[in-house]
Amino acid sequence: MQLVTLSDGNLTLPANLVFAPVADRDLLSVVAPLGIEDLTAPLTPPCNVTLIRDGARTILFDCGAGPAFQASAGRLLDALSAEGLSPDDVTDLVFTHAHPDHLWGVLDDFDEPMFLNATHWIGREERDYWTAPDTVDTIGADRTAFAVGAARRLSAIEGALETFEDGQEILPGIAAHLTQGHTPGHVSFEVANGGQTAMIIGDAIANDHIALARPDWPAGSDQDQEIGAQTRRRLVERLADEDIIAVGFHLSNGGVGRVERTADGFRFNPQV
Ligand SMILES: [Zn+2]
Incomplete structure (x- = not known):
């Protein structure tokens, strides 16, 4: 089994989205040593995007933002092509959650499904949340576009969609773990290969930066900030203490590496 990450590009986020909930804390002293010296930039x-090939299957974990979200993202097809792959080669497409930068690449420029031969996998809670008719009205103004976009795309791929439960081994060696907070049904995937374990x-x-240095601090990008912090604490401890390879969608240097304890928190050590 071979695991690599492919770049979909990057997001451009207002600093406030991430930092506003912790603006009253000792933020600058935590992030300045990590290279962030301007809290407004x-x-x-x-x-x-994670790609796993095991000889039989070609598996993608999330599919990037596609053409309709941000100009700096949506580059997955180029990265796939550099691996000698086309969307038709993907046998399984597995979603961590249904936010735009993870899901919207599932449709092409013409709003047709992009991965025609893939089984599309999503956690049952996540599917149920984003397809519930009242989500668009209850999610709050900041995320209404996310709800509309997710519902439309999940409906477009309905025929190819399989759901799974917390703890289920969805594919050989790949187990789903509900890691809620960022979204109501966010899932991480534990991948066992030989003697090594990775967690997507x-x-x-x-x-x-702050998610690792201070995992208990509320994260502006989490829909439920309290549950998100509890999930994050459990996860960072497990990654650090069990020497599990972390594979993070928004972590630096390709996002594959190890989480280590520091004197007062954790840090990401990318594998280079
Ligand atoms: Zn994301």
């Missing part, structure tokens, strides 16, 4: 997190964490740890 836009953040440009990378987007890392999606946005349960959504950056490599």
